[in-house]
Amino acid sequence: MVSERSLAVLRAIVQDYVASREPVGSKTIVERHSFGVSAATIRNDMALLEEEELIAAPHTSSGRIPTDKGYRVFVDQLTEIRPLTAAQRQAIETFLGESSDLDELLARTVRLVSQLTKQLAVVQYPSFASARVRHVELVSVAPTRLLCILIADSGQVEQRIAEVEHPVDDEALAALRARLNEVAGGRTMADAATALSGEIDSVDRRHAEVLHTLAATLADQARMQRPDRLMVAGAANLVATEQDFPGSILGVIEAIEEQVVLLRLFGEMASDEHSVVVRIGRENASFGLGETSVVSSAFEIPGRDISRLGIVGPTRMDYSNSMAAVRAVARYLSRTLGES
Amino acid sequence: MVSERSLAVLRAIVQDYVASREPVGSKTIVERHSFGVSAATIRNDMALLEEEELIAAPHTSSGRIPTDKGYRVFVDQLTEIRPLTAAQRQAIETFLGESSDLDELLARTVRLVSQLTKQLAVVQYPSFASARVRHVELVSVAPTRLLCILIADSGQVEQRIAEVEHPVDDEALAALRARLNEVAGGRTMADAATALSGEIDSVDRRHAEVLHTLAATLADQARMQRPDRLMVAGAANLVATEQDFPGSILGVIEAIEEQVVLLRLFGEMASDEHSVVVRIGRENASFGLGETSVVSSAFEIPGRDISRLGIVGPTRMDYSNSMAAVRAVARYLSRTLGES
DNA sequence: TATTGGCAGTCGGATACAGGGAGTGCTAAA
DNA sequence: TTTAGCACTCCCTGTATCCGACTGCCAATA
Numbered sequence: 001m002v003s004e005r006s007l008a009v010l011r012a013i014v015q016d017y018v019a020s021r022e023p024v025g026s027k028t029i030v031e032r033h034s035f036g037v038s039a040a041t042i043r044n045d046m047a048l049l050e051e052e053e054l055i056a057a058p059h060t061s062s063g064r065i066p067t068d069k070g071y072r073v074f075v076d077q078l079t080e081i082r083p084l085t086a087a088q089r090q091a092i093e094t095f096l097g098e099s100s101d102l103d104e105l106l107a108r109t110v111r112l113v114s115q116l117t118k119q120l121a122v123v124q125y126p127s128f129a130s131a132r133v134r135h136v137e138l139v140s141v142a143p144t145r146l147l148c149i150l151i152a153d154s155g156q157v158e159q160r161i162a163e164v165e166h167p168v169d170d171e172a173l174a175a176l177r178a179r180l181n182e183v184a185g186g187r188t189m190a191d192a193a194t195a196l197s198g199e200i201d202s203v204d205r206r207h208a209e210v211l212h213t214l215a216a217t218l219a220d221q222a223r224m225q226r227p228d229r230l231m232v233a234g235a236a237n238l239v240a241t242e243q244d245f246p247g248s249i250l251g252v253i254e255a256i257e258e259q260v261v262l263l264r265l266f267g268e269m270a271s272d273e274h275s276v277v278v279r280i281g282r283e284n285a286s287f288g289l290g291e292t293s294v295v296s297s298a299f300e301i302p303g304r305d306i307s308r309l310g311i312v313g314p315t316r317m318d319y320s321n322s323m324a325a326v327r328a329v330a331r332y333l334s335r336t337l338g339e340s
Numbered sequence: 341m342v343s344e345r346s347l348a349v350l351r352a353i354v355q356d357y358v359a360s361r362e363p364v365g366s367k368t369i370v371e372r373h374s375f376g377v378s379a380a381t382i383r384n385d386m387a388l389l390e391e392e393e394l395i396a397a398p399h400t401s402s403g404r405i406p407t408d409k410g411y412r413v414f415v416d417q418l419t420e421i422r423p424l425t426a427a428q429r430q431a432i433e434t435f436l437g438e439s440s441d442l443d444e445l446l447a448r449t450v451r452l453v454s455q456l457t458k459q460l461a462v463v464q465y466p467s468f469a470s471a472r473v474r475h476v477e478l479v480s481v482a483p484t485r486l487l488c489i490l491i492a493d494s495g496q497v498e499q500r501i502a503e504v505e506h507p508v509d510d511e512a513l514a515a516l517r518a519r520l521n522e523v524a525g526g527r528t529m530a531d532a533a534t535a536l537s538g539e540i541d542s543v544d545r546r547h548a549e550v551l552h553t554l555a556a557t558l559a560d561q562a563r564m565q566r567p568d569r570l571m572v573a574g575a576a577n578l579v580a581t582e583q584d585f586p587g588s589i590l591g592v593i594e595a596i597e598e599q600v601v602l603l604r605l606f607g608e609m610a611s612d613e614h615s616v617v618v619r620i621g622r623e624n625a626s627f628g629l630g631e632t633s634v635v636s637s638a639f640e641i642p643g644r645d646i647s648r649l650g651i652v653g654p655t656r657m658d659y660s661n662s663m664a665a666v667r668a669v670a671r672y673l674s675r676t677l678g679e680s
Numbered sequence: 681t682a683t684t685g686g687c688a689g690t691c692g693g694a695t696a697c698a699g700g701g702a703g704t705g706c707t708a709a710a
Numbered sequence: 711t712t713t714a715g716c717a718c719t720c721c722c723t724g725t726a727t728c729c730g731a732c733t734g735c736c737a738a739t740a
Contacts, residue, residue, distance in 0.1 A: 025732055038684055043733070061690045061732050137491065139474060149491065151477065236593040239579060253576040365703050380713055383704070401703050401719045 002052060006045045007077060008035070010054055013046075014066050014074045018318055021243070023063030068281035068315060071293070075278050075319050082320055084328045088116060092332050102126075102301070106231050109309060109329060114234025116325035119241075119313035120256065122296075124266055125229040126304035133192045136180045143167040152189070228307075230259045237313070244314030245291050255288050256312065265289070266308045269296050276323045276330075281315040291315065295322045297330035301337055309333075342392055346385040347417060348375070350394055353386075354406050354414045358658055361583070363403030408621035408655060411633070415618050415659050422660055424668050428456060432672050442466075442641070446571050449649060449669060454574025456665035459581075459653035460596065462636075464606055465569040466644035473532045476520045483507040492529070568647075570599045577653070584654030585631050595628050596652065605629070606648045609636055616663045616670075621655040631655065635662045637670035641677055649673075 012033045016024040026042040029035065035042065046064055049055045054070035057063070066074065084092075095112050099105035106123050114121035137149040144164050168176070184192040235253070242249045255261045265287050269277045276297045282290050289312075296310025309330055311322055352373045356364040366382040369375065375382065386404055389395045394410035397403070406414065424432075435452050439445035446463050454461035477489040486502045508516070524532035575593075582589045595601045605627050609617045616637045622630050629652075636650025649670055651662055 023732095027732075037682095040684055040686090041682080044683085047734085057733085059691060059732095061734090062692075063732070134479060135477065137475065137477075139491070139493070151479070151489065153479070233597065235575060235597060236590050239593055240590055250576050250580055253579055257573065257575060363703090367703075378713055379703095380715090381711085384712085387705085397704085399720060401705095402721075403703070 002048060002054075003045070005035070005037075006048050007073070008033075009042060009045045010049055010066070010070060010074060011077065013049075013055055013064055014071065017065050018316055021316065023058055023065050025063035028063065068283070071280045071315055071319070072283075075280065075323075078320060078323070081276070081324050081327060084116075084324055088325070089328065091116075092329060093336075096329075096332060102304075105301075105333075107233075109333065110231050110233035113309065113311060113325060113329050114237055116329070117295075117311045117313075117318075117322045118234075118237050119311040119317060119322060120232065120234045120238040121309070121311050122256075122262060123231050123309040124263065124307045125231065126301055126307035127228050132186055132188050133184045136177065136184055138173055138177045138180070140168065140170070140173055146173075228263060230262055232256060241314045241316075244316045247291060251288055252292055252312075261287050261289070262312075265294060266296060266310070269294070269308065269310075270298065274298065276327045278319060278323065293317060293319075295319065295326050297326045299330040299333040301333060342388060342394075343385070345375070345377075346388050347413070348373075349382060349385045350389055350406070350410060350414060351417065353389075353395055353404055354411065357405050358656055361656065363398055363405050365403035368403065408623070411620045411655055411659070412623075415620065415663075418660060418663070421616070421664050421667060424456075424664055428665070429668065431456075432669060433676075436669075436672060442644075445641075445673075447573075449673065450571050450573035453649065453651060453665060453669050454577055456669070457635075457651050457653075457658075457662045458574075458577050459651040459657060459662060460572065460574045460578040461649070461651050462596075462602060463571050463649040464603065464647045465571065466641055466647035467568050472526055472528050473524045476517065476524055478513055478517045478520070480508065480510075480513055486513075568603060570602055572596060581654045581656075584656045587631060591628055592632055592652075601627050601629070602652075605634060606636060606650070609634070609648065609650075610638065614638065616667045618659060618663065633657060633659075635659065635666050637666050639670040639673040641673060 009029065012029050012035075013024050016028060016032060026039040026046060029042050030037070030039050046055065049070070050057070050064065052069075053067055054073055055064040056067050058065060092112065096105065096108055099108050106125065110121040110123045112121075113123075132153045133150065134153040135151040137151065139147040139149065144167055146164060146168065180196070183195050187195060235256075238252065238256075239249065245252060265279070265284065269279065274297075276295060278293065278295050280293045284290060284292060284294060291314065292312055293315045294310055294312050296308050298306055298308050300306045310326055313322070349369065352369050352375075353364050356368060356372060366379040366386060369382050370377070370379050386395065389410070390397070390404065392409075393407055394413055395404040396407050398405060432452065436445065436448055439448050446465065450461045450463045452461075453463075472493045473490065474493040475491040477491065479487040479489065484504050484507055486504060486508065488502055520536070523535050527535060575596075578592065578596075579589065585592060605619070605624065609619065614637075616635060618633065618635050620633045624630060624632060624634060631654065632652055633655045634650055634652050636648050638646055638648050640646045650666055653662070
């Protein structure tokens, strides 16, 4: 059984180790924290914590460092997340408030979060599967190449080149454009995709082939066959913590570049939408990120599907600060932008 | 004066050092290369090369490593770039041939180049300043918010949110849309920008304010106020060569993320469009990249402005291979895609 | 029972030192 | 111009040693 003071000792160990990167001993604890007890007592508590596998000693006679399990308990104890300072809140507002379009907003967001947390920041590009089709535009870029542009009422624009076998003249193009808008306009992306697929057979033979290609193309687009993208910032922060990755940092960087891994990880964290979720060390082992921790939170921008942002760093990180920053920025995106 | 054989010795030193990361001595050279002379003779040549500051000795009595100047001479001697293997050419075709849109093509390109060269690859997103305006679309996303979508005949789509003070109803919106298309349609981006600016005064008072905002917005867009973007891949390759950066790799990573730096660097390399340009070490010192080399080449995709792709790595890199890969991919983009 | 002081034991890290090895620079000879 | 030989320099590595930090345990104490 771990006593209340033992947990306080664990907190002290986590804080000191995060700050110094050095195993922390009993003497250090009594010096830097105001426990009313002696070092020997702390040692007894540390023996308990080690029994519970919350801390470990890298070498026989050295200070202790938290285990993944120790970090987990530490984070779970953090019932109340320390709010950001006024200056930090101000930074969020001024930094994000000026954004003109979604791309820039997200770009600023990742940069901001990486600066606030000193970690690598990631934001998931919000998809818009639930948005509706406002307009379909066709542009002939070559005799047998049509550019299909899909405009959603959320403002999102998707484009795709369609190859057709027979050239399409301007007149036919106009007819096709009208037909496509008639069928797809106003529908949600998913609906439009199925509607277009069903439309293929009931069309003028001469253009069946064209429509077929177009419908398939648009359907693909609408289904968001292309997986959501990620925006990343602060890679230098990750490399700066290289010493915290005993087993080469290369695997981590590769996993970040292989965005699919992170997207799947985000997918698994989608449980509670309005709180900050933390996954620590080995909890991410199945993603090849067994030495990293991820702190993330959901956010929702009006007209878009719900999405996630977060940070990725070594297990030895300032969870309190990371959670506060991630939560604050996610809330800003959801609330402040949602109100305007 | 550097003799012909001295240059051969320089080549040998560069090749061996690039391969082994270890200073190379005279004995190693006679063992691994078929000079018909003894180690002592090589030493004399090495003394010459050191005199010319083409090589240097890290320690008094150790092998030699090439200086930046040495790499420069080595690269300039590479009159003929070794062509890629058939397998590599095949890889380019199959890997890039399947791309559906420009984004994916560029994404595949950077990944391919980073794999071929084992370096960090960068591609500049081709701008379209010389393209013409095909269509301007306005979408009301909120009473006082208009989404402006600019469609170019090259297929590029740019979007921007415009804030206006007074609400705009559907009827006025349609009129505005017609007017904007009338003025801007068919013009190049640059022309459209000036034309729109000039149009502001000659419009119905009630909508002057709206048009003003829109014109300014579109003008900004057309001028490509937003700098060209970069796509990056293979960061892991860069980190893997960390040992080749005596002065911390962090600055390099920061410079990469700060895309402006690379864009300016690319801008300075734009001299010869159809050949591969190499900048070595201190030649990039003014960009904070004094320990890195950049190999890049221009390419041109139909309907787009000319643009660049390249790789960034330590001065100790396989220049021959990097130049061959960069040139081959750039040519593929320009030629093969241009023909189709 | 919980806490404390003391003390022996353990291990890592820093320091000092010697020996081996790789490589150069120089000189004299071919 | 090239070559062989040789002395010299310096790095690297392994070894021995010392120092310091910390733990773990035990007996005493509140």
